[in-house]
Amino acid sequence: MRSRFKPAVKLDDVAAHSGVSPSTVSLYMRHPDKVSAKSAEKISRAIEELGYVRNKIASQFTGGARLSMAVIVPSVANIIFGEAVQLIEKIVSEEGFQLLIASHNHSLEKEEAQVRSFLEWSPAAIALAGPEHTDATIKMLQQSGVPVVQMWQVEGQRFPAQVGVDHFSIGYHATRYLYETGCQKVAFFTTRFEEDVRAGKRYTGYLKAVAEQDQLPIVVNVPQSDNIYTATRPLLLKTMIKERGLDGIVASNDGIGAALLIEAADKGIAVPDKLSVLGFGDFPISAHLAPASLSTININAPCIAETTGKMMLRMNRDIDYQGDIVDVGYEIIPRGSTRLVI
Amino acid sequence: MRSRFKPAVKLDDVAAHSGVSPSTVSLYMRHPDKVSAKSAEKISRAIEELGYVRNKIASQFTGGARLSMAVIVPSVANIIFGEAVQLIEKIVSEEGFQLLIASHNHSLEKEEAQVRSFLEWSPAAIALAGPEHTDATIKMLQQSGVPVVQMWQVEGQRFPAQVGVDHFSIGYHATRYLYETGCQKVAFFTTRFEEDVRAGKRYTGYLKAVAEQDQLPIVVNVPQSDNIYTATRPLLLKTMIKERGLDGIVASNDGIGAALLIEAADKGIAVPDKLSVLGFGDFPISAHLAPASLSTININAPCIAETTGKMMLRMNRDIDYQGDIVDVGYEIIPRGSTRLVI
DNA sequence: GTGAAAGCGCTAACAT
DNA sequence: ATGTTAGCGCTTTCAC
Numbered sequence: 266m267r268s269r270f271k272p273a274v275k276l277d278d279v280a281a282h283s284g285v286s287p288s289t290v291s292l293y294m295r296h297p298d299k300v301s302a303k304s305a306e307k308i309s310r311a312i313e314e315l316g317y318v319r320n321k322i323a324s325q326f327t328g329g330a331r332l333s334m335a336v337i338v339p340s341v342a343n344i345i346f347g348e349a350v351q352l353i354e355k356i357v358s359e360e361g362f363q364l365l366i367a368s369h370n371h372s373l374e375k376e377e378a379q380v381r382s383f384l385e386w387s388p389a390a391i392a393l394a395g396p397e398h399t400d401a402t403i404k405m406l407q408q409s410g411v412p413v414v415q416m417w418q419v420e421g422q423r424f425p426a427q428v429g430v431d432h433f434s435i436g437y438h439a440t441r442y443l444y445e446t447g448c449q450k451v452a453f454f455t456t457r458f459e460e461d462v463r464a465g466k467r468y469t470g471y472l473k474a475v476a477e478q479d480q481l482p483i484v485v486n487v488p489q490s491d492n493i494y495t496a497t498r499p500l501l502l503k504t505m506i507k508e509r510g511l512d513g514i515v516a517s518n519d520g521i522g523a524a525l526l527i528e529a530a531d532k533g534i535a536v537p538d539k540l541s542v543l544g545f546g547d548f549p550i551s552a553h554l555a556p557a558s559l560s561t562i563n564i565n566a567p568c569i570a571e572t573t574g575k576m577m578l579r580m581n582r583d584i585d586y587q588g589d590i591v592d593v594g595y596e597i598i599p600r601g602s603t604r605l606v607i
Numbered sequence: 608m609r610s611r612f613k614p615a616v617k618l619d620d621v622a623a624h625s626g627v628s629p630s631t632v633s634l635y636m637r638h639p640d641k642v643s644a645k646s647a648e649k650i651s652r653a654i655e656e657l658g659y660v661r662n663k664i665a666s667q668f669t670g671g672a673r674l675s676m677a678v679i680v681p682s683v684a685n686i687i688f689g690e691a692v693q694l695i696e697k698i699v700s701e702e703g704f705q706l707l708i709a710s711h712n713h714s715l716e717k718e719e720a721q722v723r724s725f726l727e728w729s730p731a732a733i734a735l736a737g738p739e740h741t742d743a744t745i746k747m748l749q750q751s752g753v754p755v756v757q758m759w760q761v762e763g764q765r766f767p768a769q770v771g772v773d774h775f776s777i778g779y780h781a782t783r784y785l786y787e788t789g790c791q792k793v794a795f796f797t798t799r800f801e802e803d804v805r806a807g808k809r810y811t812g813y814l815k816a817v818a819e820q821d822q823l824p825i826v827v828n829v830p831q832s833d834n835i836y837t838a839t840r841p842l843l844l845k846t847m848i849k850e851r852g853l854d855g856i857v858a859s860n861d862g863i864g865a866a867l868l869i870e871a872a873d874k875g876i877a878v879p880d881k882l883s884v885l886g887f888g889d890f891p892i893s894a895h896l897a898p899a900s901l902s903t904i905n906i907n908a909p910c911i912a913e914t915t916g917k918m919m920l921r922m923n924r925d926i927d928y929q930g931d932i933v934d935v936g937y938e939i940i941p942r943g944s945t946r947l948v949i
Numbered sequence: 950g951t952g953a954a955a956g957c958g959c960t961a962a963c964a965t
Numbered sequence: 966a967t968g969t970t971a972g973c974g975c976t977t978t979c980a981c
Contacts, residue, residue: 268752268926269752269754269926270751270752270753271750271751271752273751273974275974275975276974276975276976277974277975285951285952286951286952286953287952287953287974287975287976288951288952288953288954288975288976288977289950289951289952291975291976291977292950292951292976294975295976299950300950300951301950301951304950304951316746316747316750318723318726318727318747318750318751319727319975320727320729320974320975321727321728322664322667322668322728322729322974322975323668323973323974323975323976324974324975324976325664325975326664326665326668326957326958326959326973326974326975326976327956327957327974327975327976327977328957328975328976328977329957329976330976340689340693341683341689341692341693341708342686342689342690342692342693343689344684344686344689347682347683347684347685347686347689348684350683350684351682351683351684351710354708354709354710358709358724363707363724363728364708364709365705365707366683366696366706366708367696367700367706368693368696381660382700382705384660385660385661385662385663386663386664386705387662387664404658405658405660408613408658408660409612409613409615409660410610410611410612410613411612412611491891492891492894493891494891494892494894494895495891495894495895498895520891523892524895527895527896527897530897531897549833549834549835549836549837549862550836550865550892552834552836552837553836553837553840553866553869554869555869555872555873584610584611615958617958617959618958618959618960619958619959627967627968628967628968628969629958629959629960629968630959630960630961630967630968630969630970631966631967631968633959633960633961634960634966634967636959637960641966642966642967643966643967646966646967661959662958662959664958664959665957665958665959665960666958666959666960667959668957668958668959668960668973668974668975669958669959669960669961669972669973670959670960670961670973671960671961671973672960
């Protein structure tokens with residue numbers, strides 16, 4: 266078969282061209298300082314002249330050393346995951362690893378397929394979001410022996426390496442915060458209710474806080490859309506009419522929170538006096554919304570990413586290291602959309 | 608050396624376990640329908656029982672068939688690129704390719720390193736953003752013979768495969784649009800002025816339109832920040848004071864445009880009468896900004912991504928196909944922040 | 950510090 | 966439809 270690819274220059278060619286043996290060139294590629302200055306000079310010139318590109322496929326095949334790491338998140342199009350992935354990439358690539366990235370849009374079946382497909386590349390470590398996976402995923406991971414770190418959600422003991430926050434606790438304290446700042450009746454606005462497990466965790470926390478107040482929960486599931494504002498806005502009045510006395514909303518993310526504030530301003534609903542809103546994620550615009558800026562909960566995503574990257578690296582390096590459980594915590598950022606704590 | 612990885616089950620093990628030869632198993636892995644139903648049955652059971660995972664490294668090494676494709680964008684944390692990457696991933700993974708992703712934050716040197724590192728994995732195709740690359744990058748790409756698709760910016764003839772828009776034209780027509788809707792003095796707000804080449808292209812288009820009006824250009828470079836709103840807002844009044852009579856702004860993206868509108872509302876500047884703003888990118892919030900929504904320019908990013916993915920696939924499949932130049936175009940979306948065309 | 954030789958796990962002729 | 970064989974490009978002992 267004809268090929269558009271030029272016949273590749275091989276390590277053997279470099280060896281021939283520079284007058285040393287292939288194994289010396291190989292040694293030079295991996296540890297340049299372990300060959301004599303004279304050989305190094307000749308080899309590097311040959312590489313330059315020939316335009317040699319090392320074949321990592323062959324390297325990993327032969328040497329067995331794993332050259333990639335993998336990360337699977339629900340969505341790279343989501344800014345929070347996008348930034349995290351970018352940071353992890355930076356960290357692991359500095360140690361020479363190729364980062365493999367995939368996203369499954371909250372589908373555990375797609376995640377399973379992606380884990381399978383990544384395993385075929387023999388990665389040195391894998392990072393996954395949350396503790397929920399199909400049985401087959403778990404089984405493959407265990408069989409492979411590839412170190413895995415559970416990201417975002419700290420929960421359960423399936424994986425001894427976990428970096429993230431406890432979303433249940435966030436949902437609980439977010440709701441408590443609204444009650445403590447004077448709300449009587451609090452609803453939970455979310456999107457992708459069934460699929461987004463971490464939002465689901467926050468919802469469970471909300472449920473507990475609501476139950477403690479002897480109230481009935483109110484959930485609003487914003488339909489999926491490519492414009493969260495357009496999808497969310499009409500639901501505010503609808504919900505307030507249906508649920509008389511509603512005066513507080515925990516939003517599953519700042520996109521929904523911002524949409525709610527925009528709609529409230531448009532309809533003349535006084536924030537925070539008639540309606541308090543607490544978001545999640547501290548989006549850039551949240552502090553700039555007017556007339557009321559959006560109170561929110563911030564988790565330290567860069568810290569999660571950095572810790573995850575470093576943990577993958579360490580688990581790969583140190584075979585006795587099983588990983589740690591690190592909860593990076595969160596903070597409530599009070600702004601104009603909630604009342605001051607009394 | 609001790610290893611945490613379980614000794615892998617190999618194709619030979621599957622063959623032994625199922626009582627057929629390794630090549631039959633290999634055939635089954637690649638074309639399940641080309642082995643007899645009986646063998647297929649035995650093999651699939653053996654795979655199941657043994658938990659066999661195919662070794663793609665060995666596959667690609669032996670077979671020569673390239674199993675991955677690569678895409679390099681300025682930033683995956685940028686929503687527009689994040690979505691595009693996700694779409695490309697979907698498209699190429701459906702044909703069995705592993706998508707390799709990297710981002711370099713507008714650094715051509717980092718891009719060069721990433722191209723080098725991707726080439727080591729022998730990808731079947733590579734997609735890059737824009738026509739600007741280091742000489743070494745170009746040379747490596749040519750030497751390798753790997754098909755490359757130039758994304759986002761359609762320009763030049765280095766690569767016969769290009770999918771995107773003409774950012775120069777966008778900058779030019781955006782500026783013309785403001786003049787045509789009654790603006791007298793138009794400025795250009797951007798960020799990362801030196802690095803973001805596509806924003807630079809739009810700026811060049813702006814320059815042309817301004818020159819045609821016999822005006823002097825006004826550029827404002829928003830300092831880099833993790834919050835574009837915070838960075839942009841203070842610059843509005845400063846610029847309006849310095850440039851008396853300024854009544855139109857072309858914003859390099861909707862983040863800056865939104866920040867400008869928020870600041871204008873806060874300071875009581877009438878939009879669009881005293882100030883018109885035209886953004887770029889049609890962010891979800893743009894249509895929902897109040898009191899004036901943000902007029903913007905929309906490029907069909909999903910179309911760029913999809914076309915790029917398909918073109919990579921086709922270039923890999925059909926050796927005679929050199930790619931096409933496809934300009935997906937753009938549209939101006941008039942909203943509240945610009946006057947109606949007279 | 951350097952070279953010779955063996956072999957990693959799979960695929961691709963080719964023969965049957 | 967299935968088995969036999971050779972070998973992909975590199976790394977890794979092990980001598981020298």
